[in-house]
Amino acid sequence: MKIEKVLNNNVVMCRNEHDQEIVAMGKGLAFQRKSGDEIDVSKIEKTFVLQNHDIVEKLAKLLEDTSEFYLSISSKVLEYAKTQLPNKLDDFLYVALTDHLSFAISRHKQGIQFKNALLWEIRKYYKKEFQVALKALDIIEQETGIRLDENEAASIALHLVNGQLSGDDMASTVQITKMVNDILNIVKYHFKMELDETSLNYERFLTHLRFFGMRYMRNETSFDSIDDFFHGQIKLKYSEAYMCTQKVATYLKNELGWEISKEEEIYLTVHIHRVTNRHLLNQKVK
Template structure:
């Protein structure tokens, strides 16, 4: 591999011979006493970053020049761990957003500036898997840097993981989380039930509401087939349908998203299925 750019003693870029895309290569002392165009010692390579978007790649290179190498390694380790645990591919922007976030989070802690995560309770409840990864991450950071972060920070890390897995911006993800929590409250108080948050039924409900909330946030529409049994649903599942109407009112009032009859019926049917499961558990 020949050096395309030298970012610092530990990070260089090369051009992939197959894709012709620029790759960022990291390794201790990788470019020490080296010049552009020279071959690198491939035994020193610790990590290869392939960011296909040229603008994102440039931002990533700029960030690398501003942060300690250890922070980049920690960020990459967290991302790899999250990919393995969730079995998903992430938006490659996470290499920039999470690394940048961790850098400033560490600076804030060193200056004893504590930022409260106002969505922590919702994140713990709605995105439990991502939150568990956040807890793993703050434990890993403490082991690597001897810096103790709190649960609020685990929540922030979880939000970055959520962003990258649903390919959304941070504001949209926060909005999405609030919508899911608000709808859960509507369902909870309408039916006067307490959710068993460790049950498969609750997991099904959360999964459906996440997809529903994403459509609300992005103003996307799903073309459901015409449901000829709309009157049957209204008659046989009156409670579920009336609850769905309350959700419709909330969404249209506060999030400017129109819910048509087919989506309303689909939501009613899903509520019926989930609530029936709760009764059987």
């Protein structure tokens, strides 16, 4: 197996027997080696496959100033995350998470701690990612002896959320999280109720809102494929939920300049009805 690119003394890029581009790590793996040299496979301690060549270039740039030790930690975190999360993770996470962990641990050593303003929302709306991030704190502690707090878990979780959006940047992820939180608050205030966060309907609503936000960030227009009669029937059948949807639509237009389609109105109305209906039925029984 030949070296295609030396990233640093301990990390190289090469190709495996399936002609896949891989990053190989090992102490002294690339010492006094150059592109085209045969790799000493006995020194390889860890490998991972990268689908995007541009990621390798970015990783090489990062490793000019950052120890591959943090890449090793990141790869362990991502290996675990891949077994727990439903969507494929973007390879760029190897770069983003390595960079983040290096900075976070450096800050910790200097006694500098940041509060994550979205901790509460992330823990609440991205439960799977947050649980993986808590496990990441365990992995980091095992490797470094340093225990980072939940604020860092929230930041790691955001990277994992972002990594499942395939190409959207962190600012987009933060904006989507805020959008989800604002819409849920509109629903709560309109119906004057707390939502059952353990219900399947709540999980479905959250999922819809996340992808709803993703479509906005990517400028993916939803074309109306539902006729006016069906729209009118939904509006009549779920009148209270539709009124709430109109408040959401006003918020989106005023805050983001986004005018949603009738099709989106229907989806939102149905989800809002489902997530609030059981509570309203219980109130009537009382």
